[in-house]
Amino acid sequence: QVQLQESGPGLVKPSETLSLTCVVSGYSISISSGYYWGWIRQPPGKGLEWIGNIYHSGSTYYNPSLKSRVTISVDTSKNQFSLKLSSVTAADTAVYYCARLDSSGYYRLDYWGQGTLVTVSS
Amino acid sequence: QSALTQPASVSGSPGQSITISCTETGSDVASYDYVSWYQQYPGKAPKLMIYDVSKRPSGVSNRFSGSKSGNTASLTISGLQAEDEADYYCCSYVGSNNVVFGGGTKLTVL
Numbered sequence A: 001q002v003q004l005q006e007s008g009p010g011l012v013k014p015s016e017t018l019s020l021t022c023v024v025s026g027y028s029i030s031i032s033s034g035y036y037w038g039w040i041r042q043p044p045g046k047g048l049e050w051i052g053n054i055y056h057s058g059s060t061y062y063n064p065s066l067k068s069r070v071t072i073s074v075d076t077s078k079n080q081f082s083l084k085l086s087s088v089t090a091a092d093t094a095v096y097y098c099a100r101l102d103s104s105g106y107y108r109l110d111y112w113g114q115g116t117l118v119t120v121s122s
Numbered sequence B: 001q002s003a004l005t006q007p008a009s010v011s012g013s014p015g016q017s018i019t020i021s022c023t024e025t026g027s028d029v030a031s032y033d034y035v036s037w038y039q040q041y042p043g044k045a046p047k048l049m050i051y052d053v054s055k056r057p058s059g060v061s062n063r064f065s066g067s068k069s070g071n072t073a074s075l076t077i078s079g080l081q082a083e084d085e086a087d088y089y090c091c092s093y094v095g096s097n098n099v100v101f102g103g104g105t106k107l108t109v110l
Helices: none
Strands: A003-007 A018-025 A035-042 A049-054 A060-062 A070-075 A080-085 A094-102 A108-112 A116-120 B003-005 B009-012 B018-025 B035-040 B047-050 B064-069 B072-077 B086-093 B099-101 B105-109
Touching (some): A003 A094, A003 A108, A018 A094, A049 A070, A049 A080, A049 A094, A060 A070, A080 A094, A108 B035, B003 B086, B003 B099, B018 B035, B018 B086, B035 B064, B072 B086
Parallel strands (some): B009 B105
Antiparallel strands (some): A003 A018, A035 A049, A035 A094, A049 A060, A094 A116, B018 B072, B035 B047, B035 B086, B064 B072, B086 B099
């Protein structure tokens, strides 16, 4: 059973960098042919927004609207991947989810973490 | 840039069928054949209900079905039940291994 678990600070100050990690269990990121590992966020009371994703090789793909501030990295030795979002403002307050994007003949977000709320406030 | 438009809300009575639409606008969608639908309860992570327009993951009730006509995809829920009350999001592949979400639809079971 594939499981994803987000972790990181729940409170970040404006202008600082938001950092989150997603630990994957039940599946090895390093052999994930056709699978990408992504980040999605959801501001309180609003809809889902795709942030970006990464392949086990380290190739990354970002939402153009966030690209200048986003870095996603992968650590296959720890079976985890990470998100960094720089220069945050209150508009970045959201629940952040990590998920697996299955593109092995389909396109579907088949496994999700439970989500972690990050609040941007001084 | 591509966008997916959903109605903000839909409602139906138990036992009825409802349909949620998802209309694609813009020219960035690499293939509108890769539309998926997610169910989300308050405070919970989204759950995959339909992928590749009309395929259903194992474990998802056959009361949920998906279809597409032109640039509009649809999620139909038949035999509506109280437990179906949730938010529903459509999602489409837009190339370069990125996706875009619709704005979400709140389903109310009357």
